[in-house]
Amino acid sequence: xxxxxxGGIVFFLLLLTATLHSxxxxxxxxxxxxxxxxxKPVGEPVTxxxxxxxxxxxxxxxSIDKRVLExxxxxxxxxxxxxxxxxxxxxxxxxxxxPLQYFLxxxxxxxAQSRLDDILGSETRNAVAKHELIEIIRTTKDRDPxxxxxxxxxxxxxxxxxxxxIQKGRMLVEQEIxxxxxxxxxxxxxxxxxxxxxxxxxxxSVRPKIYDRMISERRQIAERFLSEGNGEAxxxxxNRLRDLNKIQSEAYREVEEIKGLxxxxxxxxxxxAYNQSPQAVSLYEFTRTMQxxxxxxxxxxxxxxxxxxxxxxxxxxxxxxxIPQTGESQPD
Amino acid sequence: xxxxxxxxxPGSPWDRDYRTLQYNLLKGGFSxxxxxxxxxxxxxxxxxxxxxxxxxxxxxxxxVYTIPSDSVAVVQRFGKYLKEVPPGLxxxxxxxxxxxxxxxxxxQLKQEFGFITPGANDPYQSPAAADRERETQMVTGDLNAxxxxxxxxxxxxxxxxxxxxxxxxxxxxxxxSESVMRxxxxxxxxxxxxxxxRQEIEYEALTKMQALSSKYAMGISIDQVQLKNINPPKPxxxxxxxxxxxxxxxxxxxNEARRDYNKxxxxxLGEKDQRIREADGYRLKRVNEAQGDVARFNALLAEYVxxxxxxxxxxxxxxxxEVLPGIRSKIIIDPQSPNILPWLDLxxxxxxxx
Numbered sequence: 054x055x056x057x058x059x060g061g062i063v064f065f066l067l068l069l070t071a072t073l074h075s076x077x078x079x080x081x082x083x084x085x086x087x088x089x090x091x092x093k094p095v096g097e098p099v100t101x102x103x104x105x106x107x108x109x110x111x112x113x114x115x116s117i118d119k120r121v122l123e124x125x126x127x128x129x130x131x132x133x134x135x136x137x138x139x140x141x142x143x144x145x146x147x148x149x150x151x152p153l154q155y156f157l158x159x160x161x162x163x164x165a166q167s168r169l170d171d172i173l174g175s176e177t178r179n180a181v182a183k184h185e186l187i188e189i190i191r192t193t194k195d196r197d198p199x200x201x202x203x204x205x206x207x208x209x210x211x212x213x214x215x216x217x218x219i220q221k222g223r224m225l226v227e228q229e230i231x232x233x234x235x236x237x238x239x240x241x242x243x244x245x246x247x248x249x250x251x252x253x254x255x256x257x258s259v260r261p262k263i264y265d266r267m268i269s270e271r272r273q274i275a276e277r278f279l280s281e282g283n284g285e286a287x288x289x290x291x292n293r294l295r296d297l298n299k300i301q302s303e304a305y306r307e308v309e310e311i312k313g314l315x316x317x318x319x320x321x322x323x324x325x326a327y328n329q330s331p332q333a334v335s336l337y338e339f340t341r342t343m344q345x346x347x348x349x350x351x352x353x354x355x356x357x358x359x360x361x362x363x364x365x366x367x368x369x370x371x372x373x374x375x376i377p378q379t380g381e382s383q384p385d
Numbered sequence: 386x387x388x389x390x391x392x393x394x395p396g397s398p399w400d401r402d403y404r405t406l407q408y409n410l411l412k413g414g415f416s417x418x419x420x421x422x423x424x425x426x427x428x429x430x431x432x433x434x435x436x437x438x439x440x441x442x443x444x445x446x447x448x449v450y451t452i453p454s455d456s457v458a459v460v461q462r463f464g465k466y467l468k469e470v471p472p473g474l475x476x477x478x479x480x481x482x483x484x485x486x487x488x489x490x491x492x493q494l495k496q497e498f499g500f501i502t503p504g505a506n507d508p509y510q511s512p513a514a515a516d517r518e519r520e521t522q523m524v525t526g527d528l529n530a531x532x533x534x535x536x537x538x539x540x541x542x543x544x545x546x547x548x549x550x551x552x553x554x555x556x557x558x559x560x561x562s563e564s565v566m567r568x569x570x571x572x573x574x575x576x577x578x579x580x581x582x583r584q585e586i587e588y589e590a591l592t593k594m595q596a597l598s599s600k601y602a603m604g605i606s607i608d609q610v611q612l613k614n615i616n617p618p619k620p621x622x623x624x625x626x627x628x629x630x631x632x633x634x635x636x637x638x639x640n641e642a643r644r645d646y647n648k649x650x651x652x653x654l655g656e657k658d659q660r661i662r663e664a665d666g667y668r669l670k671r672v673n674e675a676q677g678d679v680a681r682f683n684a685l686l687a688e689y690v691x692x693x694x695x696x697x698x699x700x701x702x703x704x705x706x707e708v709l710p711g712i713r714s715k716i717i718i719d720p721q722s723p724n725i726l727p728w729l730d731l732x733x734x735x736x737x738x739x
Contacts, residue, residue, distance in 0.1 A: 081464035082549040104463035120552040144560040190571040198574045216526040249564040254522045264620045271624035275631035282635030286642035293646040304657035308664040315668030319675035326679035336689050343704040355714045364705050
């Protein structure tokens with residue numbers, strides 16, 4: 054008997070535990086809960102976190118996320134208005150605002166994600182096809198780019214280092230996709246918070262053309278550098294010759310000027326001295342002639358001297374050449 | 386566990402404890418029941434006591450937890466947010482009533498884009514290997530392409546927001562970062578992106594990312610955006626190098642021409658000075674010589690004036706005396722004796738020349 058009673062107590066306790074375990078449930082900060090009874094939602098969704106009660110065994114807890122969720126699309130290829138194939142990767146943020154609606158229409162997140170795939174995918178295609186590529190690349194309409202100081206005016210005129218002008222810009226295109234899609238997802242109890250382009254890239258088939266353009270643009274700059282270098286070098290070589298000639302001719306001129314002045318000065322000094330009196334003139338003439346004899350007459354000169362000459366007149370006799378004044382000058 | 390994706394993931398070990406606990410409870414209950422049936426009373430009581438102590442021990446063990454110094458813990462009671470707990474040793478209600486999530490708020494976290502530093506603990510730090518290449522590819526505002534690598538440094542500023550506002554905040558941060566970087570690069574020319582505009586890009590990307598992360602209420606604060614390698618796409622790199630080479634070549638050509646210039650011009654200037662100085666020397670020489678000559682002449686003149694004839698005669702004879710000995714053939718003739726010329730063998734006297 055005792056054994057039966059204690060067995061009954063144990064059984065009752067187990068039953069109580071199981072009931073409590075089924076009737077009590079917790080709601081976390083990140084979730085909201087819909088209670089279903091035989092698969093049919095009952096009552097208002099539970100959005101407050103904490104320990105909650107429900108009917109045991111017959112009611113079920115369906116947890117739905119309350120946080121901001123992410124939708125990350127797969128990159129897909131699509132053409133732009135200017136017929137460029139690009140690969141676009143979008144991401145969006147969304148939230149379940151009407152959990153009941155969401156639960157009835159979609160049940161779980163996987164189907165929600167696939168609806169978002171469909172809706173955002175097609176809206177993106179629409180928007181991209183309506184715009185040129187540059188509209189979804191650039192954002193600020195009248196941004197003035199910094200330019201390399203190395204670019205010449207001619208290259209600037211060719212729009213090198215310039216941005217391609219836009220009408221709308223990335224933000225507005227994103228906004229267009231957002232407004233179009235936000236209405237369509239509302240029926241699922243979903244609020245679309247925003248969408249942004251994550252990646253936009255050239256499609257593999259377009260890339261070689263883009264690369265070729267980049268290469269030709271770079272080559273152009275490289276060629277200019279080379280010709281600038283050669284041009285500048287030629288200019289310097291020209292300068293070298295000019296400066297060299299200038300310096301040398303200036304030197305010549307100055308040298309000649311100085312020499313001329315020197316000669317003039319010397320001539321003036323000589324003239325002043327030699328021309329001071331008739332006697333000076335005759336003395337100069339005489340001494341200078343004598344001086345020149347010393348250099349003019351050399352050892353292989355043949356000299357015919359007359360005994361009439363002043364030097365040899367005494368060879369014929371003392372009296373012949375005697376000068377009335379003094380007799381001091383004699384040969385030897 | 387809703388927190389299963391978050392860093393510091395305390396959910397799973399705790400989960401394990403919880404399960405063993407449940408298992409033990411069940412086993413305890415069952416054995417108690419079984420022991421009572423055959424009536425082995427004293428032994429059963431002992432076992433019951435032992436099991437109760439064991440359970441108490443497990444509960445206490447699960448109630449104690451420590452928080453490392455770089456983190457805080459967010460405690461939830463029955464799933465509802467209760468409090469934020471500072472680092473240290475703490476107690477909580479056991480058996481799944483309280484749960485704590487450790488969030489490393491003081492740790493500087495980073496995310497890498499386009500490159501992978503191996504050995505990272507944080508799964509969101511580096512891109513997936515398949516994504517690495519795609520992450521870097523960008524289109525610039527002049528419709529060129531560039532490969533950009535960068536790093537975002539961030540911290541978890543608000544652990545409550547970080548855990549409860551956004552699912553996978555780190556993943557969202559990656560998307561935000563990529564999106565913003567493309568937006569900023571898309572507004573710039575390829576020259577700006579690759580060479581001259583790096584700082585500006587870092588600054589603008591940082592500002593925009595900060596704005597977005599506070600708008601998204603992710604509980605993350607972004608400290609820095611740093612650009613790493615920025616390259617043109619592989620097939621184009623060679624032509625970018627060509628530009629660099631051409632630039633170097635240009636410098637080289639100019640320098641060589643300058644070298645030639647410098648080799649010649651300073652020398653020519655020096656030579657010019659040399660010639661001018663020489664000319665100056667010539668001038669001094671001429672003038673001094675003239676003055677010397679004149680001084681000598683004047684001195685001579687002064688004496689000459691006193692006796693011109695005899696001085697002249699003396700100088701003449703002195704000169705002759707000096708000059709004549711050097712002459713090998715001297716013929717002294719008397720003008721009165723005619724026909725002397727035929728005797729002279731002029732050629733012979735010239736042939737005598739040594």
